[in-house]
Amino acid sequence: MSEPTPGLDALPRFVVDRTSPVPLYYQVAQHLEDAIHSGAVPTGTLFQNEVDLAASLGLSRPTMRRAMQHLVDKGLVVRRRGIGTRVVQPKLRRSLELTSLNDDLTRAGRKPTTEVLSFERVQATDVVAERLEVPEATVVHELVRIRRADGEPIARLINYLPEHIVAFDELDLAEHGLYELIRRQGVVLHSATQTLGARTATAAEARLMSEPRGAALVTAQRVTYDDHGQAVEFGNHIYASSRYTFEINLLTT
Amino acid sequence: MSEPTPGLDALPRFVVDRTSPVPLYYQVAQHLEDAIHSGAVPTGTLFQNEVDLAASLGLSRPTMRRAMQHLVDKGLVVRRRGIGTRVVQPKLRRSLELTSLNDDLTRAGRKPTTEVLSFERVQATDVVAERLEVPEATVVHELVRIRRADGEPIARLINYLPEHIVAFDELDLAEHGLYELIRRQGVVLHSATQTLGARTATAAEARLMSEPRGAALVTAQRVTYDDHGQAVEFGNHIYASSRYTFEINLLTT
DNA sequence: CAGTGGTCTAGACCACACC
DNA sequence: GTGTGGTCTAGACCACTGT
Numbered sequence: 001m002s003e004p005t006p007g008l009d010a011l012p013r014f015v016v017d018r019t020s021p022v023p024l025y026y027q028v029a030q031h032l033e034d035a036i037h038s039g040a041v042p043t044g045t046l047f048q049n050e051v052d053l054a055a056s057l058g059l060s061r062p063t064m065r066r067a068m069q070h071l072v073d074k075g076l077v078v079r080r081r082g083i084g085t086r087v088v089q090p091k092l093r094r095s096l097e098l099t100s101l102n103d104d105l106t107r108a109g110r111k112p113t114t115e116v117l118s119f120e121r122v123q124a125t126d127v128v129a130e131r132l133e134v135p136e137a138t139v140v141h142e143l144v145r146i147r148r149a150d151g152e153p154i155a156r157l158i159n160y161l162p163e164h165i166v167a168f169d170e171l172d173l174a175e176h177g178l179y180e181l182i183r184r185q186g187v188v189l190h191s192a193t194q195t196l197g198a199r200t201a202t203a204a205e206a207r208l209m210s211e212p213r214g215a216a217l218v219t220a221q222r223v224t225y226d227d228h229g230q231a232v233e234f235g236n237h238i239y240a241s242s243r244y245t246f247e248i249n250l251l252t253t
Numbered sequence: 254m255s256e257p258t259p260g261l262d263a264l265p266r267f268v269v270d271r272t273s274p275v276p277l278y279y280q281v282a283q284h285l286e287d288a289i290h291s292g293a294v295p296t297g298t299l300f301q302n303e304v305d306l307a308a309s310l311g312l313s314r315p316t317m318r319r320a321m322q323h324l325v326d327k328g329l330v331v332r333r334r335g336i337g338t339r340v341v342q343p344k345l346r347r348s349l350e351l352t353s354l355n356d357d358l359t360r361a362g363r364k365p366t367t368e369v370l371s372f373e374r375v376q377a378t379d380v381v382a383e384r385l386e387v388p389e390a391t392v393v394h395e396l397v398r399i400r401r402a403d404g405e406p407i408a409r410l411i412n413y414l415p416e417h418i419v420a421f422d423e424l425d426l427a428e429h430g431l432y433e434l435i436r437r438q439g440v441v442l443h444s445a446t447q448t449l450g451a452r453t454a455t456a457a458e459a460r461l462m463s464e465p466r467g468a469a470l471v472t473a474q475r476v477t478y479d480d481h482g483q484a485v486e487f488g489n490h491i492y493a494s495s496r497y498t499f500e501i502n503l504l505t506t
Numbered sequence: 507c508a509g510t511g512g513t514c515t516a517g518a519c520c521a522c523a524c525c
Numbered sequence: 526g527t528g529t530g531g532t533c534t535a536g537a538c539c540a541c542t543g544t
Contacts, residue, residue: 021521023531023532023533024532024533025532025533043482044481044482049509049510049511050510050511051510051511059533059534060533060534060535060536061534061535061536062315062532062533062534062535063532063533063534065511065512066532066533068511075443075444078443078480079510079511079512080510080511080541080542081510081511081512081540081541081542082509082510082511082540082541082542082543083509083510083511083541083542083543084509084510084511085510085511088443088444088478088480088481088482089444089478089482189505190328190331190341190504190505191328191342191502191503191504191505192502192503192505193500193501193502193503194500194501194502194503195498195499195500195501196449196471196498196499196501197471197494197497197498197499198451198469198470198471198494199469199494200453200467200468200469214453214467215453216451216452216453216469216470217451217469218449218450218451218471225341225342227331227339227341228297228341228342229296229297229341229342241450241451241452244450245448245449245450246448246449246450247446247447247448248446248447248448248449248501249444249445249446249447250444250445250446250447251443251444252442252443252444252445274540276512276513276514277513277514278513278514302528302529302530303529303530304528304529304530312514312515313514313515313516313517314515314516314517315513315514315515315516316513316514316515318530318531319513319514321530332529332530332531333522333523333529333530334521334522334523334529334530334531335521335522335523335524335528335529335530336522336523336524336528336529336530337528337529337530338529338530
């Protein structure tokens with residue numbers, strides 16, 4: 001078995017900034033990540049061992065290890081006892097994140113627009129109450145939006161939120177992602193669980209999404225929780241499958 | 254703001270086994286995780302501070318911290334400087350993993366069966382070649398399977414694998430998950446990228462999946478990489494949306 | 507054997523939250 | 526203030542890999 005790139009690694013000059021509030025391990029990790037993504041350290045490269053690397057940067061070994069571990073968690077390198085640290089395919093830019101569709105589209109260089117179809121207070125149905133973990137018939141906010149990219153309909157988003165979460169209005173919603181607005185109120189988002197499926201569009205949905213009759217839609221149901229384990233949002237969404245797919249990257253740790 | 258469960262935490266008697274090959278931090282993390290999942294340490298509980306906890310277990314603080322960090326990574330607790338470590342809703346049993354459909358079904362208590370429709374060596378089409386990162390028209394293995402649960406068709410799985418990966422036969426495939434067979438050959442799976450979408454079934458597909466004509470199918474395309482960044486598998490799958498959905502749990506860190 | 511990463515220790519100082 | 530977690534150090538010993 002021949003090594004893809006057996007070369008030892010001489011990292012470009014780099015010194016940490018000990019006056020910066022940014023942790024040293026993070027400065028190092030960031031630097032190495034940039035070097036990998038820029039192609040300066042190609043796939044297959046074997047790093048110097050961590051002891052020498054720590055010494056040459058004037059850091060302790062635990063700090064150096066922490067930087068390395070950060071890269072492992074991101075899937076950028078693989079470490080093996082007795083072998084070393086090797087750069088792997090930098091394919092996974094980011095692991096799965098809790099992103100809003102808004103951000104996804106912006107990142108893809110498209111211009112998302114949002115139309116708020118309705119924004120009302122309603123009594124929670126049994127399904128909504130169960131997901132949000134509130135008593136049935138509790139008053140919650142229901143908001144329905146259409147998200148378009150370059151004018152084309154991408155998704156119809158229906159969200160339910162507990163009353164106390166909502167401190168914004170239609171105007172804010174048309175301009176900002178829902179998560180951004182929630183976070184802005186000091187809510188710390190912690191986790192989410194999402195279910196993806198498919199079904200055929202009803203006639204009304206097809207019209208709304210500019211799709212042919214009977215078109216296949218991607219469906220998504222998502223519940224988001226804050227760091228107290230409280231459900232802060234339940235979403236029930238449909239996506240035009242001809243214009244949007246979900247990408248999921250994962251590590252096999 | 255009143256605390257959900259203000260009680261300090263008195264952990265049940267527990268001593269680490271210093272003769273075990275299992276790392277101490279892992280023993281501690283496992284013990285705490287069990288305590289959380291069993292309900293012995295309910296949601297909202299505030300842990301003792303890590304210094305005392307370390308002392309009471311006869312461990313150093315870094316080791317205790319490492320155990321804690323493990324729980325944070327799993328989404329079981331939240332830590333805040335100046336506040337403490339709090340148990341959150343243990344909803345996320347496991348984050349997103351690279352599981353085979355086989356395992357998913359077995360875990361759900363259903364009986365998966367696999368029928369191998371074909372298992373041949375073919376020349377890679379341009380799409381397949383691109384995903385597997387091999388030259389066009391390279392010979393690869395193509396295998397087509399139907400996965401059923403309790404007799405009902407759930408998915409049609411089409412996979413392409415580089416020739417050197419395949420050291421198993423149809424019989425193995427009918428009994429074991431594909432990933433299991435790949436791993437058994439010493440291949441270390443590292444990461445995968447998956448795209449989920451939807452489309453309507455063709456007449457043949459509808460028949461195969463016991464679905465009505467024009468039914469919506471969930472589509473999935475997945476490429477799996479080993480720890481050298483080599484693509485080891487490309488899958489192009491369809492799922493009966495009436496019988497299967499994808500569940501995705503994620504942390505917002 | 508020599509070289510690698512994996513684990514663990516016993517301290518230190520700092521930033522932040524709450525009283 | 527006091528108490529919490531966050532960072533960092535300078536060592537030590539071990540387990541695994543390859544020669």
